[in-house]
Amino acid sequence: MDKKAIFTQVSQLEERLGELHHELRGLKEQLAYLIEENHYLHIENENLRERLEAQEEIQEVGDKKTVNVKKSFVGEGYDNLARLYQEGFHICNTHYGSIRSDGDDCLFCLSFLHQK
Numbered sequence: 001m002d003k004k005a006i007f008t009q010v011s012q013l014e015e016r017l018g019e020l021h022h023e024l025r026g027l028k029e030q031l032a033y034l035i036e037e038n039h040y041l042h043i044e045n046e047n048l049r050e051r052l053e054a055q056e057e058i059q060e061v062g063d064k065k066t067v068n069v070k071k072s073f074v075g076e077g078y079d080n081l082a083r084l085y086q087e088g089f090h091i092c093n094t095h096y097g098s099i100r101s102d103g104d105d106c107l108f109c110l111s112f113l114h115q116k
């Protein structure tokens with residue numbers, strides 16, 4: 001192997017090493033970017049999860065309240081109001097508690113009763 005050939009080979013090797021070094025640096029930058037992005041996505045995901053849980057809690061409390069109000073109204077409350085109406089009293093917001101004149105049906109009372 002002559003000296004010129006060895007020199008050429010070493011030069012080529014040096015060039016390839018330079019390219020590899022350049023490629024390695026590019027990959028390192030991409031990796032740093034991905035790690036940073038992953039970090040922010042992780043934080044964002046946690047924040048969103050917390051907000052979702054908080055909202056689900058609010059929703060749950062709201063549902064329970066609605067169910068309780070409906071239960072009490074559909075149960076005893078509703079029967080009492082229906083009885084009051086049968087006995088000739090207004091149960092509507094407009095005339096609540098006053099006497100219906102001669103058993104005239106009140107549209108407000110009826111729509112209130114039929115709502116449920």
Ligand SMILES: [Zn+2]
Binds near residue numbers: 091096108
């Ligand atoms: Zn009425």
